[in-house]
Amino acid sequence: SAEPLLWEMGARGRLAFSLPERDVPEHPLDPALAGEGPDFPDLSEPEIVRHYTRLSQWNMAVDTTMYPLGSCTMKYNPKTNDRQAALPGIAGAHPLLPPPLSQGLLRLMFELEQFLAAITGLPAVTLQPAAGAQGELTGMLIFHAYHGDQGRRRTKILIPDTAHGTNPASATLCGFTAVAVPSGPDGILEPEAVARRMDADTAGIMVTNPNTLGLFESHIREVADIVHAKGGLVYADGANMNAVMGQVDMGAMGVDVLHLNLHKTFSTPHGGGGPGAGPVCVSAALAPYLPVPRVVLTADGFTWSDDFPRTIGRLHAFYGNFGILVRAYSYILSLGADLTRISPLAVLNANYIRAGLRNHYHLPYDRPCMHECVFSDKHQQAHKVTALDIAKRLIDFGFHPPTIYFPLVVPGALMIEPTETETKETLDRFIAAMQAIAAEAVEDPERLRQAPLHAHRRRLDEVQAARKPCLTG
Template identity: 80%
Template structure:
């Protein structure tokens, strides 16, 4: 065990604390007189509790202590790339000239920020091999939506709107949901016995009503879609486009060229590959990279070089339009920019070590857990609970027991094509010693599953709470206090 149990503080809800009249905010000195107000329009103001500053500090400090996080433990969530989030990135994002910048400042007064956007776009184009980039999408899902909007706009501009989109069965649920927003009907493509797409399966479904294909490479089984070039040729031959979900880009930095692969549109998750913090669920950023042919469709406004200066331009008649009130999650872009500058050419080493770490875990666990595709993986490996099910122990039980050993659980029950999946992505950040601890913990759990399954059914034993009643939460929703 790498942990021990200690005192965990209880902490009430905010409105169970405080007393009317307290405050944790320093009201600025009033220099102006009160102005008359229209009483027909005013209201009582919000019913918030009044707390002192120390009450606020203790409240949130105690809450934070109930979370596991990358800063405290290995967090091997498959497909989420929970790598280390460098502290220097936070310093850069909070510089006054960045954090206090108003988005509608005249261009001449924000040249440094436009430079940052311009350069980051160039670097992401270089990293992916694609020609043009928009940093505006505020998250991976919005990047996907942007990609689908581009597909839609492209076919519409040719006067041939299309109605369908091919999506492999290994895809994340966001893919069909994003496509649906553009009116595309998702047509599932089954992956072959090797866990990757077979060109023939795509050829059988691709037609001139189909806008293109959305795929993830490496896919959600942690395998490289080795037939992607042939798949892309089939799709292109029918006038379709190829969309790649860059969720798993951390495996292939410096290795692949997306445009050589036949990809037309790709979104990146800066909060995965480029080290920006996940923040308990956001904010992230989902830049979209496209071929030169599709650049006219990118969202506006775009930063362009105008003589000596950089400028915003919106006059791109084919553009899909605007996705965000301003330019996306700029503060997140700053962190990714800082990360790329910190690594330089070492960025390629990131993927090499991420893949090495995943294969090391795969090798260390395949004696104890069922491995559906026994071949080198990319940056993540997918096991199943098949062997443990014989003892009525499920992937969920294994995940919960890992908490007791001091690890965040891996992703479970995804991808859907693998029953009882345990999807492990260690990232490049973890040391060999930490991986050894993790492997030892997983192997110990495999033994416990045989000898004492009840211990696993009841896990976790050392967390703030035992398992929670999700049925009660959903049957009688209580969403506000």
């Protein structure tokens, strides 16, 4: 049950690659300039295929089981999207093709921008950010540039204590100082708390709605008004957009800038950590700041334009993770009007879990949730069972664990997001497993502390890994 590392296999002289025919002579090469080439193992094609086939089986994945990782929206990834992204005219396209030779791809980007604008209610869109965190950075760069144009350098930014860790990190990268705003007793932002902190040195606020407790920030409009009144801007982290598509208008809500995670809401595969895509949608007022180049429609068709003097610049070598954009575009076209059915079903699934487990696990905020629900290990701590133990034990029941210990405002948090693509039967089995674990925590807590018992590996020594890092073999 151990898979050798690549360099523990192979033998010098094997080759898994088909070298193309040589149809030109050798060109002279100054030997002083040549290197030795990297110390790669030589393998045959069958060894490559087996290695990765076997390795892959050691992953849990959406394709194998429910993966209720909160705030990550691990929904089903339609196979048709991968087909589209692999079409030769898409996968084989060079990014610097003259626009007349890439009209279909430019049209796809143009239309996807329009779809995302319609879905969010924010009229201008860039598809360039390669991930949500780069979308956040884009937003912060826009904040920075906007305030610069207003002639005032603002140094602070408000960030609720429920925020994703990327929010403060992104703000810091743009030179802002993060000012934490505590959420109120019902888990959401209180306008007064924002008002107390918002001032003329503050660039604005970064808010996630619904927030990471799975609760809708009901005071968002009032919060936005407070921020705007002091000359600030409102950034919305759209990681949780799967809860509210068709239910909200981000513009009406007072949001100026929003990023979307295509790998969450728009079903593109998470790839073991990426690639994702983090388009950013902005109000009309902020459109001039979007990164370049932008797709524009002219009388001669679609083309690229850099002619946006107030642009923040460029974030990607080309136009972002186009292959991911293709998948999201396919997804939107596949669903069409059914897109508005996603959020109600995602929210229904989360509330169904909440209802099924609320008598078994502590619910720090016991009210209807949006697309995810956050429990804690408070009841189980009496038996010295932690959120980690519960998570690991779920593995033995065949489920991927939820997000744990986040959001930070809930000690011992278990953040469960089922998504709309899970069936009622699967949710029933998940609820039963979680109930069984709650019972085990009382009856046999040691079993939980030893979990997982049936995974490919038992618990791994993370302390040793960090103390003496071994990052290469």
